[in-house]
Amino acid sequence: MAYDDFRGFLDALRKEGQLLHIDDEVMPEPDIAAAANAAPRLGGHAPALYFDRVKGFTDARIALNVHGSWANHALALGLPKETGTKEQVEEFIRRWDTFPVAPEWRENPVWAENTLEGEDADIFRVLPLIRLNDGDGGFYIDKAAVISKDPADPEHSGKQNVGIYRIEVKGRRTLAIQPVPMHDIAQHLHTAEERGEDLPVAIALGNEPVISIVASTPMEYEQNEYELAGALRGAPAPVSRAPLTGLPVPWGSEVVIEGVVEGRKREIEGPFGEFTGHYSGGRNMPVIRVDRISYRTAPIFEHLYLGMPWTEVDYLIAASTCVPLYKQLRRDFPEVQAVNAMYTHGLVVIVSTKKRYGGFAKAVGMRVLTTPHGLGYAATVIVVDEDVDPFDLPQVMWALSTKMNPAGDLVRIPNLSVLELAPQAITPGITDKLVIDATTPVAPDNRGNYGTQVRDLPETAEWLARLRQLTSAR
Numbered sequence: 001m002a003y004d005d006f007r008g009f010l011d012a013l014r015k016e017g018q019l020l021h022i023d024d025e026v027m028p029e030p031d032i033a034a035a036a037n038a039a040p041r042l043g044g045h046a047p048a049l050y051f052d053r054v055k056g057f058t059d060a061r062i063a064l065n066v067h068g069s070w071a072n073h074a075l076a077l078g079l080p081k082e083t084g085t086k087e088q089v090e091e092f093i094r095r096w097d098t099f100p101v102a103p104e105w106r107e108n109p110v111w112a113e114n115t116l117e118g119e120d121a122d123i124f125r126v127l128p129l130i131r132l133n134d135g136d137g138g139f140y141i142d143k144a145a146v147i148s149k150d151p152a153d154p155e156h157s158g159k160q161n162v163g164i165y166r167i168e169v170k171g172r173r174t175l176a177i178q179p180v181p182m183h184d185i186a187q188h189l190h191t192a193e194e195r196g197e198d199l200p201v202a203i204a205l206g207n208e209p210v211i212s213i214v215a216s217t218p219m220e221y222e223q224n225e226y227e228l229a230g231a232l233r234g235a236p237a238p239v240s241r242a243p244l245t246g247l248p249v250p251w252g253s254e255v256v257i258e259g260v261v262e263g264r265k266r267e268i269e270g271p272f273g274e275f276t277g278h279y280s281g282g283r284n285m286p287v288i289r290v291d292r293i294s295y296r297t298a299p300i301f302e303h304l305y306l307g308m309p310w311t312e313v314d315y316l317i318a319a320s321t322c323v324p325l326y327k328q329l330r331r332d333f334p335e336v337q338a339v340n341a342m343y344t345h346g347l348v349v350i351v352s353t354k355k356r357y358g359g360f361a362k363a364v365g366m367r368v369l370t371t372p373h374g375l376g377y378a379a380t381v382i383v384v385d386e387d388v389d390p391f392d393l394p395q396v397m398w399a400l401s402t403k404m405n406p407a408g409d410l411v412r413i414p415n416l417s418v419l420e421l422a423p424q425a426i427t428p429g430i431t432d433k434l435v436i437d438a439t440t441p442v443a444p445d446n447r448g449n450y451g452t453q454v455r456d457l458p459e460t461a462e463w464l465a466r467l468r469q470l471t472s473a474r
Helices: 005-014 028-042 068-077 085-096 186-194 208-214 227-233 312-332 358-370 372-376 393-403 459-474
Strands: 019-022 048-051 060-064 114-117 145-148 161-164 167-171 174-177 199-205 238-241 249-251 255-269 285-295 336-343 348-353 380-385 410-417 432-436
Touching: 005 048, 005 068, 005 459, 028 048, 028 060, 028 312, 048 167, 068 208, 068 312, 085 227, 085 312, 145 186, 145 208, 161 186, 161 227, 161 336, 167 255, 167 285, 174 255, 186 199, 186 255, 186 358, 199 238, 199 249, 199 336, 208 312, 285 432, 312 336, 312 348, 312 358, 312 372, 348 358, 358 372, 358 410, 393 432
Parallel strands: 019 048, 348 380, 380 432
Antiparallel strands: 048 060, 114 285, 145 161, 145 199, 167 174, 174 285, 199 255, 238 249, 255 285, 336 348, 410 432
């Protein structure tokens, strides 16, 4: 099922028992963030949370943990909520094969009901802002789709970008955004500043669930996120033109903020409790001037808790990180069987592959480091045999403990790029990276003493299905 707006998905979650409405009055801090921190610990069927009685606010509606379980992620893709992790990744890959699906332009977007413009544009009048972690430097908008275009080629639909970036609220019309250098919006801003221009942006909050998934997918520079959304939805993504910037924005958003990233202007942004499970310190970051705010009547503020995994962000970016890496690796190495990049947005990547010859697995691992996402994220790559399921960590640990010999299976590459948020980097933005070859050596690599490996009995898969059926019926 394809959802056209955020509220349609919340209704679906409610019907499936995956939306928990908190009826009693709560404190904005720390109650809401603490609840969102706790929710994913309920497991793979953790619900979304909805608050509408927040002390100190007269008319607040806040939703969190919307993607914060495998059940909710499955429902976002129109799958049964019982669909397993690996099956969701495999379905993501199948749907990617239908990419691109052109978006559908629609008139009368739901976010056009109300408008604040110019000096009247005051973000505090629209959003019930709260801090997520007690060490955050201020209020953040952290689950918005930020839309921008390449200023040098604005008519190229592939060179537009829809991405999720952390945004600190600095004032009623002032925001600070952190564009990681490896991300498309950073390239757009770089081009604009070289031309002596500001960069127009639209910021869409409270989106139908697939928009949030594609906005967090590390696609290639000329790939269009709305066209991937259509493939994942099984129907064209509905979009409308933002009135001030002309940028394409989701038709069903709760709030659309328009303005410009002001060229060559920077302000201190941060600290912020990040997806790495650590605070990042204050840095000079680009500044957005807000010129127009459009919003639905009684808008719902969708927030995203980040902290030590697993939190909602880890569910949101799990499949959407695995699949593009898989597709990119398969172009060069069709031997690749599966990619698990679910951990901390792919700072660790596990790849299973067949091997052409000795040393081949290390080449696959090094290719991970040169993918668009790997350039800024992949710090450790573990390569395992094709019969090892990279989503089954006990199997991965077996491969590490029996196949990997530090004498020849660790490839350390010094001084490679990594996003500045990676806390292990001694110099922010630069780190050594590691490829671990945990595959069985093949000729002409004749190291080790590997006899005949124990394999599953032919009847094992049949019995696994039978036992699952029997235990689920109890």
